Amino acid sequence: xxxxxxxxxxxxxxxxxxxxxxxxxxxxxxxxxxxxxxxxxxxxxxxxxxxxxxxxxxxxxxxxxxxxxxxxxxxxxxxxxxxxxxxxxxxxxxxxxxxxxxxxxxxxxxxxxxxxxxxxxxxxxxxxxxxxxxxxxxxxxxxxxxxxxxxxxxxxxxxxxxxxxxxxxxxxxxxxxxxxxxxxxxxxxxxxxxxxxxxxxxxxxxxxxxxxxxxxxxxxxxxxxxxxxxxxxxxxxxx
Numbered sequence: 001x002x003x004x005x006x007x008x009x010x011x012x013x014x015x016x017x018x019x020x021x022x023x024x025x026x027x028x029x030x031x032x033x034x035x036x037x038x039x040x041x042x043x044x045x046x047x048x049x050x051x052x053x054x055x056x057x058x059x060x061x062x063x064x065x066x067x068x069x070x071x072x073x074x075x076x077x078x079x080x081x082x083x084x085x086x087x088x089x090x091x092x093x094x095x096x097x098x099x100x101x102x103x104x105x106x107x108x109x110x111x112x113x114x115x116x117x118x119x120x121x122x123x124x125x126x127x128x129x130x131x132x133x134x135x136x137x138x139x140x141x142x143x144x145x146x147x148x149x150x151x152x153x154x155x156x157x158x159x160x161x162x163x164x165x166x167x168x169x170x171x172x173x174x175x176x177x178x179x180x181x182x183x184x185x186x187x188x189x190x191x192x193x194x195x196x197x198x199x200x201x202x203x204x205x206x207x208x209x210x211x212x213x214x215x216x217x218x219x220x221x222x223x224x225x226x227x228x229x230x231x232x233x234x235x236x237x238x239x
Contacts, residue, residue, distance in 0.1 A: 013055070
């Protein structure tokens with residue numbers, strides 16, 4: 001890369017920060033660190049990093065979930081949550097607050113670098129790809145491909161970049177069943193093609209935002225053991 005990607009670490013354990021810094025600097029990244037949630041938010045606003053690594057358990061008054069929520073108020077920076085928890089509810093909560101990925105401690109350095117590379121590649125791809133059509137309308141769901149805007153019944157819906165990329169992949173293949181592996185490879189990269197639980201968690205958070213009744217989804221439907229399909233009864237696509 002011609003310019004070093006800048007990574008901000010928000011973590012209250014100096015040993016973990018030092019380990020992360022050593023791994024990331026060795027891989028060619030520019031690294032800064034904050035040891036509290038408040039300081040991390042300030043650093044993110046001032047430095048505008050390319051990616052944030054955020055610990056869920058912080059010693060000050062704000063945990064990682066709260067920090068992620070605050071970051072999403074002013075930034076679309078990709079967030080990797082660093083956690084000792086592996087429960088599905090904790091992962092879902094992280095995605096709901098705007099996280100793009102998660103790594104469980106103790107982490108494998110190669111896996112961490114792989115995921116960072118994949119996220120930065122997705123972010124770069126998302127900002128540079130020009131859509132063939134300007135808009136897709138699926139019943140009450142409207143996707144403005146040119147501006148990366150989504151609305152339901154005229155109400156704008158805020159999606160993280162990863163959520164948007166997932167919806168985009170389903171929308172451009174509307175009424176077609178996409179295999180789990182197809183979706184994971186297209187949205188996250190080949191490194192994620194077997195992470196079906198990961199996809200399921202993202203589908204859950206996306207449904208919360210675009211479905212009238214997320215518990216009885218009409219738009220994003222699951223084909224058990226196969227994949228997902230965006231069901232559109234009325235479709236409009238403008239060139």
